Amino acid sequence: MNIWIFNHYAKTPLQSAGTRHYELAKYLISKGCNVTIFASSYSNIQKKYLIEHEHANYQVEKVEGIRFVWLKTTSYQKNSTRILSFFSYYNQSIKTVKRVFANEKVDLIIGSSVHPLAALAAYKISKLKKSTFYFEERDLWPQTFIDFGKISENHIVSKFLFGLEKFLYKKSDKTIVLFDRAVDYVKSKGIDERKVIHIPNGVNLNAFKQRNESESIDEMFRDFEDKFMIIYTGSHGIANDLDKLIDLAEQVHLSDTEKNIHFLSVGAGPLKDKLIKKAAEKKLDNITFLEPVRKVDIPYLLSKANMSYIAILDSPLYKWGFSMNKLYDYLAAGLPMIMHTNSELVGEYNEIDGVFVSDHIETLRDKILWLSTHQEEIPRYSAALKNHVETRYSWDILGERIYKEMISDMKLNAIEVNDSKIRSEVR
Structure with a gap:
């Protein structure tokens, strides 16, 4: 054919x-x-x-x-x-x-x-x-x-x-x-x-099982080796609702007494400069914005993080569902996921062990603070996330x-x- x-x-x-x-x-x-x-x-x-x-x-x-x-x-x-x-x-x-x-x-x-x-x-x-x-x-x-x-x-x-x-x-x-x-x-x-x-x-599961190391990714993380890393990958546009990411980083910044939690936003988009400016105005030193990486480097990039992040705009559009590439990458990497949105929008993700869904910023902040001090729970979450993506996506x-x-x-x-x-x- x-x-x-x-x-x-x-x-x-x-x-x-x-x-x-x-x-x-x-x-x-x-x-x-x-x-x-x-x-x-x-x-x-x-x-x-x-x-x-x-x-x-x-x-x-x-x-x-x-x-x-x-x-x-x-x-x-x-x-x-x-x-x-x-x-x-x-x-x-x-x-x-x-x-x-x-x-x-x-x-x-x-x-x-x-x-x-x-x-x-x-x-x-x-x-x-x-x-x-x-x-x-x-x-x-x-x-x-x-x-x-x-x-x-x-x-x-x-x-x-x-x-x-x-x-x-x-x-x-x-x-x-x-x-x-x-x-x-x-x-x-x-x-x-x-x-x-x-x-x-x-998702191509083999890319995550046989991920290739990258010196450029290692260099990106050199300053964050002792940090609990929360990563976002993808576009920085209206639909991505990343003002919420800045607000969450601010909440964590105020509550993280050890200062060991760091947010990383990797990608490009029309609102990226505005987001960088907002983070600077809030004097946040716990969030870094980086340029996009090649798709082939995504598995190794995600292997360096401890959690993943996604925000979903509360819009009537999402009553029809959604299918974002980053979601399946996060699942395949076994990264516990923050879904910053109304739980009614996300369907199946409410039921997955290791996905934390809420539109209450304090709830998400507390989950991040808890997991950063209970990292022994991450392997259990990772197994559930990988199983979900392997059997469906x-x-x-x-x-x-x-x-x-x-x-x-x-x-x-x-x-x-x-x-x-x-x-x-x-x-």
Whole structure:
């Protein structure tokens, strides 16, 4: 089976970003498939091109059997100009396929948001190739912006995006959602539930079992060798609600008489400078902000910490669930986790031994102070966390789930084509 995946922001583990489609592709290749990922060579995290294009608008690279087609899309430094890169990716995808891969047969094409123009490009290419089309909705556009108060539901842009979303639902052979309750969201748009597959983000467990040491990570932790470390990894944006992290660090700072607890925030994002400034204004010396690290270095980075942290914004959006890469990384690393949020939002995580959920900052502060002096409890928590991720969110499990759907659809399509030929011959 020849599979193409269109994801504007797809990256490899040697880069600083999520590797959902890299991991999925590796699994599909192990089942005998050929996989190509069409992605932008411009990093929205590092604000630079990761590939030298010279005179071409694309470069082809083989990474562990996966064919990456790196497209040269419009660069941007601010979110206000980011939309130009969306249209650039859309145009470059279609042009490159027509010019370079026009004669290649494709069985199945996946069009993956963050933004819907990537999925729309994939749909149009699937029509050219007469391929099965899957629409993967990783973020709910425009529902995310409405629930975050960025745009009104009746705005003309909202109506356009809702229309495009429904168009992609109807035209896809299957719709993939990442959030556990997003199946109900798609159903609420009048779509048959049987067309919807729930495939959350997952984790490569082998990367954590056979983690590679890193001198740069060792250097990062040199100043914290005697500290009880609480780590956050990922984006620093509105949805990440990291003002709570600063407030928690302040509470711990006031209560930590031994001064041995330290917070580490690793990543990038539009609010990072503001967060650094807030911590400085509070004169906090127990929190450090560092630049993003490569995905391949995340397992070793997390092995240096004692606890992990995540905040979830109290927003109507999360009634559909969530699927954040960092969650599965924290679980695979066996790191006891602070979930700074309303417990009603987090479902299964309320039941996991080693996950501490609360929107009361004092409760979380006391849990951190307690665990820092009862570290003998950490191995018990780690075992429960690792068991949870191994039985639900390994890419071996998730990859097999989507592979079976693909095989089923290929068989159905083959039957339909054969029936069509028979009817044509009868006429």
